[in-house]
Structures are given as C-alpha cells and as structure tokens.
Amino acid sequence: MHRLQRAAALLALPLLLLLAALAPAQEEADEARPFEGQTVLVTGANRGLGLEFARQLSAGGAEVIGTARKPEEAEELRATGARVLQLDVTDPESVASLVKSLGDAPLDLLINNAGISGRNPEGGGLDFERVALVLDVNLIGPMRVTHALLPALERGAGKRVVNVSSRLGSVELNTSGGFNGYRESKAGLNMFSRSLAHELAPKGIRCIALSPGWVRTDMGGPEAPLSPEESIRGMLAVIAGVGEEESGRYYQWDGEELPW
Numbered sequence: 001m002h003r004l005q006r007a008a009a010l011l012a013l014p015l016l017l018l019l020a021a022l023a024p025a026q027e028e029a030d031e032a033r034p035f036e037g038q039t040v041l042v043t044g045a046n047r048g049l050g051l052e053f054a055r056q057l058s059a060g061g062a063e064v065i066g067t068a069r070k071p072e073e074a075e076e077l078r079a080t081g082a083r084v085l086q087l088d089v090t091d092p093e094s095v096a097s098l099v100k101s102l103g104d105a106p107l108d109l110l111i112n113n114a115g116i117s118g119r120n121p122e123g124g125g126l127d128f129e130r131v132a133l134v135l136d137v138n139l140i141g142p143m144r145v146t147h148a149l150l151p152a153l154e155r156g157a158g159k160r161v162v163n164v165s166s167r168l169g170s171v172e173l174n175t176s177g178g179f180n181g182y183r184e185s186k187a188g189l190n191m192f193s194r195s196l197a198h199e200l201a202p203k204g205i206r207c208i209a210l211s212p213g214w215v216r217t218d219m220g221g222p223e224a225p226l227s228p229e230e231s232i233r234g235m236l237a238v239i240a241g242v243g244e245e246e247s248g249r250y251y252q253w254d255g256e257e258l259p260w
Helices: 001-033 048-059 075-079 092-102 126-153 182-203 228-240
Strands: 041-042 063-068 082-085 108-114 158-162 204-209 250-252
Touching: 001 204, 041 048, 041 082, 048 063, 082 092, 092 126, 108 126, 126 158, 126 182, 158 182, 158 228, 182 204, 182 250, 204 228
Parallel strands: 041 063, 041 108, 063 082, 108 158, 158 204, 204 250
Antiparallel strands: none
16 A cells, blocks of 8 residues: 555656646746736727727736727727727716626726816917816716726725826926816826725725826827837736735836825
8 A cells, every 4th residue: 555655656746846847937927917817997998098908908818898988989999809888987877877887797907097188278378168178087087987886896806996197197296387177187186096095995995096107199199208008018017016005106107106
C-alpha cells in the first residue's frame, strides 16, 4: 500500500510543479484583463472617449453597455460588441427607461462619461442658457444617473463609480480663468464624487473623479497631445486599482493625484 502511495505521489509531482509554474502566468493574465466578465455601463459612448472606453473594455472581456442619445446613429459603438441603450442624462424619463431596460441585472462599474463643453460668446459675456445646459449635462446628469443605478451597483461585485472630470475642474489649478460653465460643472462633479465616496463607503461602493487629460477628440481638438487610445488605457489602469484607499480622490489619466 505504501509503495502504491509513493508511486502515486511521484506521478502527481510533475503535475503539481506544472500548476505551480502556471500560477504566476495566470495571475498576470488576470491582472492584464481586470474587467473580464464584469458588466460596465458607459454613458455618452457613441463617440470620443466613451467610444474608446467601449472598445477597450469589450476587448478586455467586459460586458459593455454603452448609452447614446440617438442609438440608431451609434453604429461604431454597436460594432464594438457593446449593448446599445438610449439615454439622455438630462431627461428623468430617459433615465427611468434605462433602469427598466437593465432590469435586475448587476452592474460592476459605472463610468459617467457623457459631457459637453462650454462656449463663451464672441466679444465676451456669458451665454447663460449654455451654462445652464452644461451644468445639467456635466453635473446634474451624473448625479441623476448614479442615484438611479445604485441598486444595480449594489448587486454587482465591482462596485465602482467613475466620474469623468477634467483638470479644469480643479480650483487650485485654476490660474487663468475662462471656460466658464465648464469649469464649474467639473468642480461640482468633483465635489459630488467626494461626497458619494463617503456616503456609499458602508455599502462597499467606491467612487473617484478622473481626468482624461487633453485628448484629440471633437471636444479636445486636433492640437491635443493625447490620443484617445492612450488616455483610456491609462484611465482603465487607474480604475482597475481603485479600492477603499483610493475612493474619494481625484486623479489624472496617468495615475497622478490632482489637487481639488
């Protein structure tokens, strides 16, 4: 009997050694695809940064839900393999319809990406109608969407909320003025992120504000130094590392922590 046990042990040894050798490789693979199998919802995903979020997350094995105000025109988003749903973040009925479409499905990660820029009239002054719209889309919209999706986030395993902000939302870094409306919307979004992190900590939900940098998109323009691919790759690396300690903080796309 002892002889058989020894033989079995010798036969099993190569397999154990192989498994031990493969374990680090598997850990590296898991780290390389941190969103695999997770359900991620990206607002404003039909173009620019949102579209690149959908591309990279889908390629990484995530189940992506991308929203667009006009889903019938979101062919590029649909081509990523994402599920495309209609959403206008300024419309409570549209948000309610989104929640209904999701049903009881869990949500691991919410990326509040939808946003618009502020335009100041030529010759000075402020277009207050535009300012109000910017605040509605960039600040109230993420607040509305996040609170509506909290039950889904509680059901998920990832439990993370990412609010796409901007360096222009930093009070300390504002040394030039301008961008009225847009700056205020992102500063407000930063405050919402900080408050949300504290409020949702008991439920295990983490929240950060994350700046994509100056990116070559329709909003950023052709002179911007960053490509969408580089910005989103960096942002996803930051998001993957968000835990209890990082929650409630304000980061740049490359992981640098920004001052409020």
